[in-house]
Amino acid sequence: MSNINFSNFLSEKFPLFAPKKYLSKRWIYLAAIQLFSSSLLMAIPDVATAQANRKSFRICSRDLLSVGLSESEVANACGAALKPRHLSRCVTRIYDNTTKELPAKEILFNCQRVRRVDELGNCVRKINKAVKDTSNESAILESCRLSLLPKGFSSCVIGLSSNVRLSTEELLTTCLNPNQEISGVDSEQES
Numbered sequence: 001m002s003n004i005n006f007s008n009f010l011s012e013k014f015p016l017f018a019p020k021k022y023l024s025k026r027w028i029y030l031a032a033i034q035l036f037s038s039s040l041l042m043a044i045p046d047v048a049t050a051q052a053n054r055k056s057f058r059i060c061s062r063d064l065l066s067v068g069l070s071e072s073e074v075a076n077a078c079g080a081a082l083k084p085r086h087l088s089r090c091v092t093r094i095y096d097n098t099t100k101e102l103p104a105k106e107i108l109f110n111c112q113r114v115r116r117v118d119e120l121g122n123c124v125r126k127i128n129k130a131v132k133d134t135s136n137e138s139a140i141l142e143s144c145r146l147s148l149l150p151k152g153f154s155s156c157v158i159g160l161s162s163n164v165r166l167s168t169e170e171l172l173t174t175c176l177n178p179n180q181e182i183s184g185v186d187s188e189q190e191s
Contacts, residue, residue: 053084060084067095067104077108086117093121097128098137106138110145123150130158133168143172 060078081087090111095104114120123144128137147153156175160166166174
């Protein structure tokens with residue numbers, strides 16, 4: 001039996017196994033830089049997130065206090081919010097773009113119960129600016145909240161209001177349930 005030198009065999013067949021090639025100073029230096037930079041990248045987001053969260057809670061509480069909510073309501077709302085800045089932006093957009101018919105508590109309640117918080121604020125703002133009859137702002141707020149896609153819902157209401165002479169309530173109902181009348185006609189025809 002001949003003596004086989006396994007280190008030479010492995011380095012010829014598998015070049016990555018060649019220890020001399022990868023133990024040079026250059027490779028060790030590059031590996032150290034890579035480890036150092038990856039450890040920095042893992043540590044930095046935690047610090048940035050903590051600062052952003054602190055700032056988000058501060059902005060949320062300031063904005064909600066400015067619309068007339070009590071300190072305990074503000075603390076509960078901002079403390080429970082997943083994205084406090086989005087919540088306060090929703091409340092202030094709706095509050096600033098409606099008459100005093102809607103109390104801040106009702107606006108906050110609706111902003112807390114929707115998945116797309118920013119879209120809810122934009123939906124109410126856009127509809128109130130585009131539709132001439134905004135006598136029932138609570139219906140607009142409720143309809144935007146009930147819509148799965150508030151952005152698309154506001155586009156529907158605004159687009160239809162420019163050419164169709166329906167009341168605001170009819171537009172809201174039509175855009176929430178576009179097939180409502182069609183299904184009612186079908187059931188009457190079948191009987």
